[in-house]
Amino acid sequence: MIANGYLRSDGRKGIRNVLIVTYLVECAHHVARRIVELSADSQVHLVGFPGCYPNDYALRMMKALTTHPNVGGVLLLSLGCEGFNREDLAKHVAGSGRGIDTVVIQQSGGTRSAIEHGLAAVKRIKSQMDDAAVRTPFYFSDLVVGTICGGSDGTSGITANPAVGRAFDRLVAAGATCIFEETGEMIGCEGPMGERATTPEIAVAIRASIAKAESYYRAMGFGSFAPGNAEGGLSSQEEKSAGAYVKSGHMPIVGVIKPAEIPPSPGLYLLDIVPDGVPKFGFPNISDNAEIVELMACGAHVTLFTTGRGSVVGSAIAPVIKVTGNPDTYRRMSEDMDVDAGRVLEGLADLDQVADEIVELVKIVATGAETKSEELGHREFILTYKTFEPSGPSCFPR
Amino acid sequence: MSSAVILLHPDDNVVVCRRTVIAGERISIEGSMDVIASTSVEIGHKLARFALPQFSKVIKYGAPIGSMTRAAEPGDWIHLHNMKSDYMSAHTRAVIGDEP
Numbered sequence: 001m002i003a004n005g006y007l008r009s010d011g012r013k014g015i016r017n018v019l020i021v022t023y024l025v026e027c028a029h030h031v032a033r034r035i036v037e038l039s040a041d042s043q044v045h046l047v048g049f050p051g052c053y054p055n056d057y058a059l060r061m062m063k064a065l066t067t068h069p070n071v072g073g074v075l076l077l078s079l080g081c082e083g084f085n086r087e088d089l090a091k092h093v094a095g096s097g098r099g100i101d102t103v104v105i106q107q108s109g110g111t112r113s114a115i116e117h118g119l120a121a122v123k124r125i126k127s128q129m130d131d132a133a134v135r136t137p138f139y140f141s142d143l144v145v146g147t148i149c150g151g152s153d154g155t156s157g158i159t160a161n162p163a164v165g166r167a168f169d170r171l172v173a174a175g176a177t178c179i180f181e182e183t184g185e186m187i188g189c190e191g192p193m194g195e196r197a198t199t200p201e202i203a204v205a206i207r208a209s210i211a212k213a214e215s216y217y218r219a220m221g222f223g224s225f226a227p228g229n230a231e232g233g234l235s236s237q238e239e240k241s242a243g244a245y246v247k248s249g250h251m252p253i254v255g256v257i258k259p260a261e262i263p264p265s266p267g268l269y270l271l272d273i274v275p276d277g278v279p280k281f282g283f284p285n286i287s288d289n290a291e292i293v294e295l296m297a298c299g300a301h302v303t304l305f306t307t308g309r310g311s312v313v314g315s316a317i318a319p320v321i322k323v324t325g326n327p328d329t330y331r332r333m334s335e336d337m338d339v340d341a342g343r344v345l346e347g348l349a350d351l352d353q354v355a356d357e358i359v360e361l362v363k364i365v366a367t368g369a370e371t372k373s374e375e376l377g378h379r380e381f382i383l384t385y386k387t388f389e390p391s392g393p394s395c396f397p398r
Numbered sequence: 399m400s401s402a403v404i405l406l407h408p409d410d411n412v413v414v415c416r417r418t419v420i421a422g423e424r425i426s427i428e429g430s431m432d433v434i435a436s437t438s439v440e441i442g443h444k445l446a447r448f449a450l451p452q453f454s455k456v457i458k459y460g461a462p463i464g465s466m467t468r469a470a471e472p473g474d475w476i477h478l479h480n481m482k483s484d485y486m487s488a489h490t491r492a493v494i495g496d497e498p
Contacts, residue, residue, distance in 0.1 A: 154414055154442025157459070158406060187485055188461075214485070223486040233414075233443035235456075235476065236483035239463035308442065328441060345404075345416045345441070 003366040005138030006072065009097040013142045014069035015301050015366045016043070017133055018317055019099075019125055021075045021118070022066065023048035024089075025082035031105055032077040035118035042374075044122060045316035047381045054083035057259070057386040063092045064260040064297040066100075070317050072133065073099035073125035075118060080106030099125035099132070138366060140174040141266055145362060146295030146303045147180050147247045150288035153232020153308030153326055157243015159354075160306035160325030160341040165249035166355030167304065168268065171362070172251040177263045179298055181271035181291060183213040184224040184284060185244040187237060193245065193270070196253045201394035205256040209272040219279045228309045232326075247306065254397045258388050259294040265397055271298060272391075281385035289313055289380040292320065302365055304358065312336045314373025316381040319365050322372060323358060338372050401426050403445060407460035412444040412476050414458075419445070425473065433473035444476040456481050 005013035021044060023032035029048055036046040047065065049058050066074045066089065074093045078086045086102055093100040101121040108114040147164050149156055168178045186193060190210035197203035217223050223237040234240045254267035263269050273294055274284045285291045292303050292315045303320045305311065310329040314320045324330050327342030334340075339358055343349040365371055403413035405428050413427055419435045426432050427447060439445060444458065450470045455462040464481045474480070 154444065158404060158414060218486060223483075225486075230478055233440065233477070235444070235478055235481050236464040237485050238461075238483060239458060242459045242461055242463065326442065 001137040001139055002143070002363045003138040003368070004135050005142060006069070007134040007136040008067070008069050010067070012069040012299065013136060013138050014071070015138065015368070016070040016318070017072040017129060018070050019044045019073040019075065019122060019129060020047050020066065020071055020317065021045070021077060021122065022062065023077040024084035024086055025052050025079050026050040027052075027079040027082065028077040028105055031111055031114045031118065034115050035075070035077070035122060038115065038119055039122050041126070044126070045379050047316050047383075048077075049084060049383045051385060052082045054085065055385050057388055058383060059085055059089065060260040061293070061297050061383055062089055064262070065293070065317065066093045067096045067098065068296055068317055069299065070301060071098065072129040075121050075125060076100070076102040077114070077118065078102060078104045080104045099128040101125060140171065140176045143171070143176040143362070143366065144263065144299040144301050145171055145176060145178050146271075146292070146298070146300035147178070147306070148182060148288060148291045148295065148303060149185075149244055149247060149306040150311045150313070151307040151309035152229055152234065152240060152243065154234055155232070155325040155342065155345060156306055156308040157240075157246060158325070159344040159351075160308070160323045161243055162246045163341045163344070163351050163354035163358060164247045164304050164306055164323060166351055167358035167362075168247070168249035169251055170355060170359050172249070172266070172268050175266050177266045177269065177299070178251075179257070179263070179269045179271050179295055179300060180248040181273050181295065182224065182244055183209045183270070183272055183274055184217050185241050186210055187214050187217075187223070188241045189245040193248075193253065196251075198252045198254050199394070199398065202253060202256060205395045206253065206270060209256060209270065209274065212272075212276070213274045216274045216279055216284065220283055232308050256391065256395045257298055258391050259386070260297040261391055262299045267397065271295065275386045276389045277387050280387055284386070286384060287382060289315060289382045290384065293381060293383055302362055306341075310336065312373070312378065313380045314371065314376070314378030316379045319371045320373050320378070321358070321361055321365060336372055336376070401428065403427060405429065405447070406458060409457055409460045411447050411450060411457045413447050415439050415441050415443050415445065417441050436471065436473050437475050439475045446470045446472050446474045446476050448472055450476070
C-alpha cells in the first residue's frame with residue numbers, strides 16, 4: 001500500500017477528492033471561474049470546453065474527466081443555448097454515483113444569480129462528497145502515471161527524460177500503469193519502438209501512429225518544435241524526438257490507446273494523440289496542458305513533466321511533478337521544480353538516483369502531499385476540438 | 399566528470415555541453431582528441447567532435463539527427479546555422495513565416 005485512496009463506483013481509486021466546476025462553452029467561463037474563486041477551496045477546480053459546436057471527442061473527454069478517479073463531484077455550467085450535450089454528460093456523471101448539479105445561466109436569470117446558485121450547489125456537492133468518501137488502500141496496481149515534456153532543451157534528452165524513463169521502468173515493475181505520448185515527438189523512433197511491442201498487432205499500431213503523426217504535422221507546416229527548443233540547443237525534430245522517446249524507459253509496450261480510453265490492465269502504453277482522418281481542427285495539441293488533459297482522460301493520477309527551459313504549469317484534477325534536466329533552470333526557477341535532474345550533468349547524482357527520487361515523490365504525492373505547482377495554485381486546463389476513431393481490440397493487451 | 403562535455407554514444411560526431419563553454423577553451427573528450435571551442439557555447443548545445451563536411455550526417459545518441467548545410471571544424475558550435483533536419487524544418491521566432 002502506498003496511500004489511502006478514494007474508492008469510486010467503477011473500482012478505480014483516486015489520490016485526490018476534487019470537485020470540478022465545468023463550463024460547457026466559453027460563454028459560461030466567467031460565471032464558472034467566479035464560482036471557483038468565491039469557493040476559496042483548493043479542492044474546487046475549474047475545467048471547461050470553449051466551443052459552441054458539438055464534438056464527439058470533447059463529450060467523450062468530458063465524460064472521462066468528470067469521472068476521473070480524483071474527481072468526487074461535478075458542477076456543470078451551461079449558458080443554455082450551446083451545442084454541448086449537458087444532459088448526456090450529467091447523466092453519465094450521475095450514473096457513476098458522484099454528486100452532480102447543472103446551472104443553466106439563461107434559466108438562472110443571469111450572471112449574479114447563476115453564481116449564487118453555483119456556490120450553493122458547490123457547498124451541497126462538497127458536503128455530500130465528504131460524507132460519501134470511501135477511503136481504501138491504494139497500491140501501485142491502482143496507480144496510473146503519465147509523462148510529457150515541455151520547454152525541452154539540449155539537457156532534457158540526457159538527464160530528465162532518461163531519469164523519467166528509469167522511473168517508468170520501476171513503476172511498471174511494481175505493477176503500475178504508465179502512459180507516454182507525444183507521437184509527433186517520436187518521429188524517427190518508430191523502428192526501435194515497434195520492437196518493444198508485446199504483439200505484432202501492437203507493433204503495427206505503434207508504427208501507424210507515428211506515420212500518422214508525421215503526415216499530420218507536415219500538413220500543419222510545423223513540427224512539434226518551438227523556438228525555445230532551438231534556443232536550448234536542439235537543432236532538429238529528430239534530435240528532439242530521440243530525447244523525448246527515452247521518457248518511455250525500456251519496458252515492453254503492451255498497448256496503444258487514444259484519448260479517453262482507459263488502459264484495461266497495468267503496463268506501459270503509448271497514447272496516440274494525433275487526430276484520425278484528414279487534418280480538420282488544427283494542431284493536435286496546441287500546448288502542453290492539452291497533453292496533460294488527455295493523459296488524465298486515460299486515468300492518469302499524476303503527470304511527470306520534464307522541462308529544460310522551465311515550464312511552470314500544473315493542472316486541474318491531477319498533480320503534476322516537474323523534473324528539470326537543466327541545472328541552470330533549477331537554480332533560476334527552483335520554486336517551480338520538484339526534481340533537479342540537472343545534478344546528473346554536474347556529476348552530483350546519476351540517472352538511477354534521480355529515478356528513485358521521482359518514484360519516492362510519486363508515492364508521497366499519492367498520499368496527498370502537494371507538488372510545487374499545486375502549492376502555487378497552478379490549475380491549468382485546456383480542451384479543444386479533435387476527431388478520433390475508437391481503437392480496435394488489437395491495440396490492447398490480449 | 400571533469401569534462402565540460404558529454405559524448406553520448408561512441409559513434410557520435412558531436413558532443414553536448416554540460417555547462418557553458420568559453421571561446422578558446424580546450425575541451426577534453428572521452429576517447430578522442432581534445433578540441434578548442436571556436437565560440438562560446440551554452441549548456442545543452444552541441445560541439446563538433448570532428449571536421450564535419452557539408453551534407454554529412456550529424457550523429458547524436460548514435461543516430462542521425464540531421465545533415466550539415468555547411469562544413470564545420472572540430473570545436474565548432476553545431477546548430478541551425480550549419481545543420482538542418484532530414485524530416486521537417488525547425489522554426490525559430492526569426493524564421494516563422496519564412497519557411498516554405
